[in-house]
Amino acid sequence: MTNQNVVTHEVINTLIAVAASISNSTVLPGATVPESMAVLGRFWGLPNKNIVKRLEGAKVSAWIDSMRASSPTRAKSESQEKRSWILCHPSALNTFEKITYSSKGKQIVVFLDYDGTLSPIVADPDKAFMTRKMRATLKGIARHFPTAIVTGRCRDKVYNFVKLAELYYAGSHGMDIKGPTKSQSPKQGNTNNNNNNNNNKGVLFQPASQFLPMIDEVYKILLEKTKSVPGAKVENNKFCLSVHFRCVDEKSWAALGEKVRLVLNDYPQLRLTQGRKVLEIRPTIKWDKGKALEFLLASFGYENSNDVFPIYIGDDRTDEDAFKVLRSKGQGIGILVSRVAKETDASYTLQDPSEVEQFLRRLVEWKRSSTVTPTSV
Ligand SMILES: [Mg+2]
Secondary structure, X not given: OOHHHHHHHHHHHHHHHHXXXXXXXXXXOOOOHHHHHHHHHHHHOOOHHHHHHHHHHHHHHHHHHHHHHOOHHHOOOXXXXXXXXXXXXXXXXXXXXXXXXXXXXXXXXEEEOOEXXXXXXXXXXXXXXXXXXXXXXXXXXXXXXXXEEEOOOOHHHHHHHHOXXXXXXXXXXXXXXXXXXXXXOHHHOHHHXXXXXXXXXXXXXXXXXXXXXXXXXXXXXXXXXXXOOOOOEEEEOOXXXXXXXXXXXXXXXXXXXXXXXXXXXXXXXXXXXXXXXXXXXXXXXXXXXXXXXXXXXXXOOXXXXXXXXXXXXXXXXXXXXXXXXXXXXXXXXXXEEOOOOOOOOOOEEEOOHHHHHHHHHHHHHHHHHHOOOHHHO
């Protein structure tokens, strides 16, 4: 190795450290470690190919660190940090009256993530069942409000968990949207007027259908490449893939992340994002849960409307795209499900799926008690 290479190597290491320290700081707000590195590298005039090689590795490390930080097993007890976080993101149960007051005169529309929101995070993702109580409450919610499940899971799989035909389902991070297969109650409000989509029984939108063969191919490769890591699980969500870390020893997380990254090197049309104990692989198209929320609001007839109050409840980083949309529109509320303090664009919090169930049940009771017509009770 030449002196120049050694110097460049050391500089890049320093660059990674500096990028990690300023990532998400006020210096480069919202920047990931690799993005910060790219900016700093250009500023220092470093050869781009050296940075790119190290950049992907740094990205995986940053994801793994972030996954560790957001892991519930690392929940801190009531700390000062948590208390000040709760002040900024109060419990949606404690502020229920304030929330319903804000919705006055508007149509509430409910958007719900599945894993960690309606069902607990369990070791085997195929057994992430929701409780009977949750299903009954969800049925009540769908009776009164347009309701959509927005999940990273395959739409058919999440439907088999929820089993309510009256809901909208946006699977694969919103890349597979389907309307209800059972007609909705007229109590739901004005969802059947305006420009509501009449083709509710069919698929409404699949923006990534051309990626299906590639997703299947990568799924098979990942199954093969990750089988040597005990506990690793690859899930085919039709338009995207999930590599689950839930049952993998934390010591092997970095190695598993690296295996996934190496596979993805050959597929620049696919991108990797990090969720809660999961790495997600999806097409590079500009589509996410936030776009799905906007699409569904338009389908319900509320595009550019002020008469709607969307409530989006989710626990994951991928739900932040939807929280951001609501925050930028100044419309409705985002509720983050979390026991630990996290950076979020949601306004309110709930601790776990049982609190989500309580919140939804109160929403049903409030709607019933505030509805004028006696036949609607
Ligand atoms: Mg989730």
